[in-house]
Every structure is written in structure tokens, then in C-alpha cells.
Amino acid sequence: xxxxxxxxRSLLKGxxxxxxxxxxxxxxxxxxxxxxxAQASPWKPEPGAKINMLRWKRFVEAEDVAFMKIVDxxxxxTGCTINVSNESYDDLQPKASVAxxxxxxxxxxxxxxxxxxxxPTKCMDVTDVADYLGKKNGGWAESGKKYGxxxxxxxxxxxxxxxxxxxxxxxxxxxxxxxxFPKDLAGFADLVKGMNKVGAPAxxxxxxxxxxxxxxxxxxxxxxGGRLIDKDNKVVVNSPETAKSxxxxxxxxxxxIPGTASWNDSSNNKAFLAGQLHLTTNGISIYVTAKKExxxxxxxxxxxxxxxxxxxxxxxxxxxxxxxxxxxxxxxxACKAFTAFLMEPEQFxxxxxxxxxxxxxxxxxxxxxxxxxxxxxxxxxxDVATTASTPAGDAEMSENAAAAIADFxxxxxxxxxxxxxxxxxxxxxxxxxAAKRIFRA
Amino acid sequence: MTTIPTxxxxxxxxxxxxxxxxxxxxxxxxxxxxxxxxxxAFLILFLAYPLFLGVWMSFTDDRIGRGGGNFVGLENYEWxxxxxxxxxSVFNTLLYTIVASAIKFAVGLxxxxxxxxxxxxxxxxxxxxxxxFIVPTVLSAIAFWWIYDSQFSIISWSLIKxxxxxxxxxxxxxxxxxxxxxxFANIWRGVPFVAITLLAGLQTVSPSLYEAATxxxxxxxxxxxxxxxxxxxxxxxxxxxxxxxxxxxxxxLIWALTRGGPVNATHLMATLSYQRGILSGRLGEGAAIATxxxxxxxxxxxxxxxxxxxxxxxxxxxxx
Numbered sequence: 001x002x003x004x005x006x007x008x009r010s011l012l013k014g015x016x017x018x019x020x021x022x023x024x025x026x027x028x029x030x031x032x033x034x035x036x037x038a039q040a041s042p043w044k045p046e047p048g049a050k051i052n053m054l055r056w057k058r059f060v061e062a063e064d065v066a067f068m069k070i071v072d073x074x075x076x077x078t079g080c081t082i083n084v085s086n087e088s089y090d091d092l093q094p095k096a097s098v099a100x101x102x103x104x105x106x107x108x109x110x111x112x113x114x115x116x117x118x119x120p121t122k123c124m125d126v127t128d129v130a131d132y133l134g135k136k137n138g139g140w141a142e143s144g145k146k147y148g149x150x151x152x153x154x155x156x157x158x159x160x161x162x163x164x165x166x167x168x169x170x171x172x173x174x175x176x177x178x179x180x181f182p183k184d185l186a187g188f189a190d191l192v193k194g195m196n197k198v199g200a201p202a203x204x205x206x207x208x209x210x211x212x213x214x215x216x217x218x219x220x221x222x223x224x225g226g227r228l229i230d231k232d233n234k235v236v237v238n239s240p241e242t243a244k245s246x247x248x249x250x251x252x253x254x255x256x257i258p259g260t261a262s263w264n265d266s267s268n269n270k271a272f273l274a275g276q277l278h279l280t281t282n283g284i285s286i287y288v289t290a291k292k293e294x295x296x297x298x299x300x301x302x303x304x305x306x307x308x309x310x311x312x313x314x315x316x317x318x319x320x321x322x323x324x325x326x327x328x329x330x331x332x333x334a335c336k337a338f339t340a341f342l343m344e345p346e347q348f349x350x351x352x353x354x355x356x357x358x359x360x361x362x363x364x365x366x367x368x369x370x371x372x373x374x375x376x377x378x379x380x381x382x383d384v385a386t387t388a389s390t391p392a393g394d395a396e397m398s399e400n401a402a403a404a405i406a407d408f409x410x411x412x413x414x415x416x417x418x419x420x421x422x423x424x425x426x427x428x429x430x431x432x433x434a435a436k437r438i439f440r441a
Numbered sequence: 442m443t444t445i446p447t448x449x450x451x452x453x454x455x456x457x458x459x460x461x462x463x464x465x466x467x468x469x470x471x472x473x474x475x476x477x478x479x480x481x482a483f484l485i486l487f488l489a490y491p492l493f494l495g496v497w498m499s500f501t502d503d504r505i506g507r508g509g510g511n512f513v514g515l516e517n518y519e520w521x522x523x524x525x526x527x528x529x530s531v532f533n534t535l536l537y538t539i540v541a542s543a544i545k546f547a548v549g550l551x552x553x554x555x556x557x558x559x560x561x562x563x564x565x566x567x568x569x570x571x572x573x574f575i576v577p578t579v580l581s582a583i584a585f586w587w588i589y590d591s592q593f594s595i596i597s598w599s600l601i602k603x604x605x606x607x608x609x610x611x612x613x614x615x616x617x618x619x620x621x622x623x624x625f626a627n628i629w630r631g632v633p634f635v636a637i638t639l640l641a642g643l644q645t646v647s648p649s650l651y652e653a654a655t656x657x658x659x660x661x662x663x664x665x666x667x668x669x670x671x672x673x674x675x676x677x678x679x680x681x682x683x684x685x686x687x688x689x690x691x692x693x694l695i696w697a698l699t700r701g702g703p704v705n706a707t708h709l710m711a712t713l714s715y716q717r718g719i720l721s722g723r724l725g726e727g728a729a730i731a732t733x734x735x736x737x738x739x740x741x742x743x744x745x746x747x748x749x750x751x752x753x754x755x756x757x758x759x760x761x
Binding site: 100403 | 504505507520523524590609612613614615619700702703704705706715716719720723726
């Protein structure tokens with residue numbers, strides 16, 4: 001078990017020199033560094049700035065501790081105050097929306113998915129910050145640009161994403177006849193079927209789970225060549241490709257553990273850790289918890305990307321974590337400085353290490369962090385930015401695409417068919433209608 | 442009143458042909474308006490204004506962060522007209538309200554009659570009955586969420602251990618089970634309110650009426666039917682109005698338990714309005730769904746108001 005836990009020492013061995021320096025920085029050194037950084041930074045925080053920041057509530061405790069350490073160093077170095085409040089995945093967006101609508105209460109939000117695109121007019125242009133970070137850290141991955149840019153300006157900085165990858169029990173998969181994880185759709189369906197037969201069922205959320213449900217149903221849609229909208233934002237969900245994907249998902253659902261239609265984002269974590277669920281899509285948080293609380297499960301589990309689509313390409317929808325600054329903040333410089341500080345290698349590397357794979361970077365250089373290779377089970381999560389698509393699919397990310405995902409249009413389509421509430425045609429036309437309602441303007 | 446004339450500059454004018462202004466100044470109603478103003482301002486600011494703003498918003502394409510949308514007339518309603526999820530939510534809301542309210546009334550009345558009897562530890566038991574009502578909704582909803590969990594339900598577990606069933610019950614994953622489950626949770630929460638209020642009503646019924654009826658040889662059913670029930674009707678009308686309103690507009694319980702799932706089988710109008718308005722950011726559409734609730738609520742209020750006006754309902758006799 002200990003072999004899988006990356007402690008500081010093993011990270012040091014694997015890491016470069018700068019990394020090692022960052023990882024071992026004591027509080028004093030960090031403060032010294034932060035002060036020097038603040039001196040050199042292109043953004044000078046307003047004196048006495050008070051920032052109210054909202055972030056999602058952590059799933060990996062050490063990640064939060066590392067984050068607060070960065071906040072602390074920034075406060076001491078610049079004299080700013082940052083009030084960090086936490087909200088669960090589901091409650092974060094309404095709070096941010098209310099702040100955006102009333103123009104007060106919050107200065108910046110570290111949110112989920114495409115949050116900045118829900119109210120782009122209220123997001124400050126952070127192109128300077130994004131360019132600065134991109135130049136310094138090997139550039140942004142394509143998916144990072146898609147997640148951050150509206151037209152040619154950045155309205156949010158995509159800090160990281162948590163991958164919605166397959167978590168599975170190795171022994172159960174082998175028992176079902178798959179020594180290696182299947183790479184194509186047919187093999188994956190066969191695995192799910194086989195696991196059900198041997199009494200080790202799979203299960204993926206089909207309830208209104210913002211992260212887990214949206215992720216894999218979009219993969220299924222895209223893998224079969226289906227699209228909610230085309231490049232020009234025209235609704236094209238009602239198609240033979242979508243019908244194929246519906247049949248495919250139904251064949252998976254029929255072999256799932258019962259109850260997935262009611263699952264929220266935490267349901268699969270609970271069931272997997274209790275040993276009742278043997279395959280699901282999730283971030284790395286199950287593994288992180290298992291290492292601490294259920295070593296036997298951690299030993300027996302592994303991660304993999306969802307299989308490639310019919311065209312041989314892997315397209316996945318991962319849970320992006322963009323940070324946005326409200327245009328009405330009184331302290332724009334302080335907010336920008338903090339965003340940049342957060343993502344400097346000296347902060348970001350230890351933070352990513354503390355997150356143990358939960359935060360997959362969009363900045364290319366951070367893929368070299370030893371956390372991704374020190375434990376081979378972490379490696380699939382390194383490449384999240386490479387396979388990531390935005391909820392808009394082929395189109396540019398937009399306000400409407402953000403609304404569609406928040407309204408669970410695609411999830412409802414699959415759930416409607418899988419639970420037998422609607423047939424293929426009705427499920428598709430309901431989704432088409434719902435999408436047309438959203439994309440009408 | 443005496444202080445007001447003395448404050449007038451020329452009292453004589455008061456008796457002669459007084460001006461309109463003077464008459465107004467001494468008018469009791471005029472004075473009353475000023476006393477009522479703070480309360481009225483409060484109601485207008487916090488009730489009427491948001492209500493009208495919501496109705497207005499439903500005619501616009503307002504979105505979060507836009508600060509007022511364009512007037513689009515009935516467009517939002519036209520989209521709702523053939524929106525199957527909306528109609529499903531209307532059906533769910535009516536089902537939820539009617540079934541839950543009816544059972545809450547029956548169980549509440551029964552409980553009130555029981556509690557009205559003399560028994561040991563009366564005060565303690567009455568207090569205990571209130572517990573479901575006191576616990577914050579979200580807390581009880583989370584408790585129910587665990588009870589109904591698809592893998593870890595205590596009910597499924599017990600039944601399996603007893604050998605009655607062989608697999609977990611899919612409480613929140615199956616449409617019918619999910620509807621039943623949320624209705625049960627709502628009933629559990631709402632019964633104490635009905636029971637305690639009806640109990641208060643029962644205690645206002647004079648015992649001498651029961652004594653007289655007993656002397657006349659009335660059975661316990663007759664005592665209930667011809668004494669308790671008629672005297673309780675006004676309270677029932679009030680309690681049930683409140684109960685129906687609370688149930689119809691329920692949000693927290695559903696949101697914490699199912700978020701409207703599975704496949705929207707438990708989406709109420711309130712939760713759908715929230716999902717569309719706040720989560721998707723389409724304030725106009727959300728407001729249209731919320732506004733669509735108003736006619737139903739008005740009907741519920743009208744029925745009970747009409748009932749309370751009528752003597753027949755108040756006294757249970759036929760002399761209108």
C-alpha cells in the first residue's frame with residue numbers, strides 16, 4: 001500500500017530542482033518568495049484590498065489545505081485579505097449567479113464547468129493573466145483555451161479539471177474476461193455486461209448529478225458521432241447517431257447496479273468505497289479516499305480513459321474548474337494578482353501534488369509534475385486536458401451551451417430512454433425541443 | 442381628537458366654512474392612512490413588489506447578469522405550452538399536493554383526537570409529536586435521503602435481513618417509488634402542524650356539549666359527526682389552506698432528496714422553476730413557471746376563503 005502513496009520523499013526524487021525547492025519551502029521561505037513575487041508582479045494589489053472569494057467544497061482534504069496555504073502566503077505578502085467561502089458543487093452556481101445578478105457579495109469565484117459563460121458580461125477580461133501564465137508554463141492546452149475564452153478574450157482562467165474517468169476494480173474486470181481495459185465501445189459494453197454477470201456490477205450516474213452524470217453521457221453521445229449542436233449552434237441532436245448512442249447507453253444501463261437514475265455526485269463514491277460498485281466514472285477522489293480508508297480497494301482498483309468513439313477518437317467531458325473575476329469588483333488588480341500567484345509553479349506544483357491527481361492541469365508544463373507518474377494509477381488523469389471537450393462540443397463555448405448543461409438536457413434524454421419513460425424517438429425529440437428552447441436566441 | 446383642533450392656527454374657521462384641507466386634516470381616515478403606511482410599505486416592498494417583478498419577468502427574456510431583459514410578450518408561456526417536462530411538473534405538483542394533503546389531514550385529525558384524550562405524560566407526548574415539524578427541513582431531508590439510499594437504505598437492509606425481499610428497493614431510482622417516497626417524507630413533516638392546530642381547535646369545544654350528547658345516548662361517532670366536526674370546520678379550513686399552500690410550494694425536501702429526478706418524475710413546479718431560472722440562468726422562463734403556480738394557489742385560497750365566509754361551513758348547519 002505504501003508504495004502507492006506518494007510521500008514528499010518520492011516526489012523529490014522524481015521532481016526537478018525547482019520543484020524540489022517548491023515542495024520543501026517552509027512557511028518563512030514561502031513568505032519570502034511571495035514578497036519577492038509581489039514586488040515583481042505586473043499586478044499591484046490595491047492597498048487594503050478585501051476579496052471575497054467563493055470556491056467549491058473540496059473532495060480531497062489535502063488539496064484544500066495546500067490551497068489555504070497559498071491564500072495565506074498571498075495575504076501576508078501583499079497585505080490583502082481574502083475571505084474564502086466554500087459551497088458544495090450544487091450550491092456554488094446559484095450563489096455565483098445571484099452575485100452576478102446583484103453585482104455584489106463576491107469578487108471572484110472558483111467554479112465548475114462553464115460558469116463564466118453563464119454570465120459573460122459580468123466577467124472581467126483576464127486575457128493579460130492568461131497570457132502571462134501561458135507564456136511562463138508551456139502554453140495552454142487547446143481545451144483550456146476553449147474553457148477560458150469567449151471570442152478572443154479570456155473571461156476565466158481554467159485552473160484545472162477533474163477527470164471523469166473510469167474507476168474500476170481490476171479483479172472484477174479480470175473475472176469478467178478483460179485482462180486489459182477495453183479500448184473500444186464494444187469491448188467496454190462487454191466488460192460492463194460481464195461484470196454484471198459475475199455479480200460485480202458497474203454503475204454510472206443518470207440522475208441530476210452535475211459532474212458525474214453529464215460527463216459520461218456526453219462521452220456516449222460524442223463517441224457515436226452524435227451532437228447536441230453543430231459548429232454553428234444549430235440543434236442537431238435528433239439524429240441516427242444519437243439513436244445509436246441511446247441504444248448503447250441502454251445496454252450499459254441494463255447491466256448497472258439498480259438506482260443509478262437517482263444518483264447524485266456522491267452516490268457512486270459511497271457505493272464504490274463500500275465495495276458494492278465495481279466500475280464507475282469519477283474523479284480520482286475515490287482512489288484518494290480508498291488509499292486512506294480502504295487499502296484493499298485501492299490496491300485492487302485502477303483508472304482508465306473511456307473507450308474511443310466510432311471514429312477512433314477519445315472525446316470526454318471533464319469537470320473543468322475555471323476561476324472568474326467579477327467585473328464589478330473594487331479590487332481588480334488584487335484579484336488578478338492572486339489568480340496569477342495561484343498558478344505560478346512554486347504554488348501550483350505543491351498544490352497539484354497535494355490534490356493527488358484531483359486537479360488535472362490545462363497548462364502544459366504542469367503535466368510534467370511527478371505526481372502523474374509516481375503512481376501509475378494517477379497517470380490517466382494527467383491527460384485529461386488532451387481528451388477534454390467543452391459542453392458545447394464542436395461549437396464555441398457559449399452562454400447557451402452552459403445553460404443546456406445546467407438544465408440536464410442530455411442527461412434527461414438518456415435517463416428518459418433508459419428508464420423506459422420514453423422511446424428513442426420521443427426521447428430525442430424532447431431533447432431537441434428543450435435544446436431549441438435554449439438555443440433559440 | 443382634542444389635540445388636533447388646538448393645533449389649528451385659527452379655530453374659528455373650523456366652525457365656519459372650513460376648507461377642504463382643514464376637513465382633511467381632521468379626518469380620522471386620513472390620519473389612519475398615515476398610521477397604516479409603515480405596515481403597507483413593508484408589505485409592498487417585500488411582498489407585492491417581488492411578486493409583480495416576478496410576473497413582469499415572466500414576460501421578458503431576462504437572464505442572470507443581464508439586469509432586465511426585453512419584453513417578449515407571451516413567448517415564455519408559448520414554449521411552456523408544449524413542454525412535456527413542464528406539464529409533467531404540473532401533474533407531479535398536483536399529485537403531490539392532493540395526496541399528501543389528504544393523508545396529512547386524515548392522520549393529523551386522528552392524531553389530534555387521540556392527543557385530546559386524557560392520558561399520562563400528556564404534555565410530553567404532545568411536545569414529542571411536534572418534533573418532525575421542528576427539525577429543519579434540510580436535515581430531515583438528508584435523513585430521508587439515507588433511508589431511501591439505493592445501496593445503503595436501512596429499510597432495504599432490514600427487509601433483506603428478515604428474508605422478506607432479496608434485493609434493495611430502488612426508492613429514488615424508480616418513478617413510482619420515488620413519488621411515493623417524497624410524498625411520505627412530506628407527510629411525516631407536515632402531520633404535526635395539522636395535528637397540533639386541530640388539537641388547539643378541539644380544546645375550544647365546550648365539554649358540556651359532549652355531556653349533553655352522551656346523556657341523549659349519542660354514540661362516539663355521532664358525537665364526532667354532529668359536535669366535533671361542525672365546530673372544528675373553520676379551523677380545518679384554515680389549517681388545510683396553509684397545508685395545501687406549503688405542500689404546493691414545497692422545494693427543499695424535493696431538492697435535497699431527488700433534485701426532481703429520476704427522469705423528472707418528482708420535479709415540482711417550484712423545483713423546475715429554480716432549475717430553469719437560477720441554474721440555467723433563464724430568469725424569464727423560471728419566472729413564467731413560478732407565475733403559472735399563482736392560479737393554483739389563488740384557487741386554493743379562494744376555496745377556503747369562500748368556506749370561511751359561509752355559515753354553513755362555520756357551523757355545520759343548513760341556515761345560510
